[in-house]
Amino acid sequence: MRAAVYFKHGKPEDVLQAVDVEDPKHPSHNEVLVRVLLRPVHHGDLLGVSGRYQPGSVVPKEGVRVGFEGYGIVEAAGDGVALKPGTRVAFFPGNGAWSEKAIVSAEYVTEIPDIVTDESAAQLHVNPLTAALLLRSVETSGAQPGRDVVVLTAAGSAVARLVIGLLLDRGFDVVGIVRREAGVNELNVVFPDLPVVSTDKPGWQDKVISAAGGHPIGVVLDPVGGETASAAVGLLAQGGSLVSYGDLSGQPISVPALYFSTRDIRMSGVTVGRWAGLPVEIRKADLQLALELAASKPELFQVEQTFDLADVSQAAALVEKPGKSGTVLIASR
Numbered sequence: 001m002r003a004a005v006y007f008k009h010g011k012p013e014d015v016l017q018a019v020d021v022e023d024p025k026h027p028s029h030n031e032v033l034v035r036v037l038l039r040p041v042h043h044g045d046l047l048g049v050s051g052r053y054q055p056g057s058v059v060p061k062e063g064v065r066v067g068f069e070g071y072g073i074v075e076a077a078g079d080g081v082a083l084k085p086g087t088r089v090a091f092f093p094g095n096g097a098w099s100e101k102a103i104v105s106a107e108y109v110t111e112i113p114d115i116v117t118d119e120s121a122a123q124l125h126v127n128p129l130t131a132a133l134l135l136r137s138v139e140t141s142g143a144q145p146g147r148d149v150v151v152l153t154a155a156g157s158a159v160a161r162l163v164i165g166l167l168l169d170r171g172f173d174v175v176g177i178v179r180r181e182a183g184v185n186e187l188n189v190v191f192p193d194l195p196v197v198s199t200d201k202p203g204w205q206d207k208v209i210s211a212a213g214g215h216p217i218g219v220v221l222d223p224v225g226g227e228t229a230s231a232a233v234g235l236l237a238q239g240g241s242l243v244s245y246g247d248l249s250g251q252p253i254s255v256p257a258l259y260f261s262t263r264d265i266r267m268s269g270v271t272v273g274r275w276a277g278l279p280v281e282i283r284k285a286d287l288q289l290a291l292e293l294a295a296s297k298p299e300l301f302q303v304e305q306t307f308d309l310a311d312v313s314q315a316a317a318l319v320e321k322p323g324k325s326g327t328v329l330i331a332s333r
């Protein structure tokens with residue numbers, strides 16, 4: 001079978017390649033062998049390929065197989081697994097999702113209802129579960145619908161769109177921040193009434209305050225870091241929270257120390273990388289939410305382009321390009 005592999009850290013489009021590897025063996029107890037048909041390319045996957053999670057780490061001689069999320073068909077199930085061959089499933093986390101076949105723990109396999117398309121199923125886990133984590137972080141921050149405003153940077157991203165959908169459904173007032181003027185209209189196509197501010201002109205912070213309409217900004221959800229996040233922290237009301245979930249700028253967040261003591265500003269972060277370790281009841285509820293989103297809001301699961309596995313480096317390059325309107329998928333049908 002073919003698998004996407006890297007043999008050294010570097011720019012993903014330079015170091016990723018599809019190579020022939022041995023097929024996996026029969027699944028063991030509580031495991032499932034999935035023939036993977038589609039998988040998304042996440043910024044987080046590319047951070048791993050470029051070595052940014054663990055700078056200086058050495059890649060083993062045999063290379064590293066990429067990907068943790070995928071969608072496909074059950075090919076075989078190990079003892080103790082009720083799933084029948086031919087069942088449509090998605091999985092996360094499962095190592096080597098960017099391979100034509102993967103053996104994954106049955107605990108992290110989700111059966112896909114007919115109403116959910118293949119493309120949405122391929123995006124069922126990482127982004128919607130991150131959205132569920134971010135929604136929980138808003139709810140536990142003390143922010144209240146009708147009182148506090150939630151601000152999202154990189155608001156046009158796939159994850160942010162899901163979060164905005166969830167927050168609006170729960171009655172929160174939301175303001176989106178994007179980095180290009182054209183991004184304002186792009187986001188208003190999906191959320192026509194959403195106030196959206198672009199950072200490409202000076203004075204954008206005042207526009208965010210004015211879009212908040214006099215309500216306190218209780219939470220900023222930020223995957224950008226750098227200047228954007230640093231400025232957004234300054235917009236928070238007394239006791240407000242910045243929740244970081246990404247590093248798109250690659251730059252540190254810089255915050256005056258007095259914000260913590262005098263304004264009680266809080267900063268924290270979430271990662272879907274820890275989701276598999278959450279209690280089973282929370283995971284079930286998060287997956288239920290993800291399935292409901294995939295079934296009821298397919299417009300939040302847009303696909304930018306689908307590449308064949310052979311073109312894995314082109315897929316990686318597209319993910320980093322500005323102005324995408326959906327997720328990049330890799331197919332092996």
Ligand SMILES: NC(=O)c1ccc[n+]([C@@H]2O[C@H](COP(=O)([O-])OP(=O)(O)OC[C@H]3O[C@@H](n4cnc5c(N)ncnc54)[C@H](OP(=O)(O)O)[C@@H]3O)[C@@H](O)[C@H]2O)c1
Binds near residue numbers: 160180249270272
């Ligand atoms: N913590 C977690 O567990 C977790 C899980 C999933 C994703 N994430 C993170 O969430 C973020 C969004 O992922 P996604 O897949 O939803 O993204 P996406 O759909 O590819 O969209 C990326 C968005 O970010 C904007 N952007 C890119 N670089 C930027 C920069 N330097 N400054 C400001 N805006 C920038 C882009 O704006 P343009 O439209 O102008 O190009 C685009 O709207 C990423 O940082 C990703 O790593 C985190």
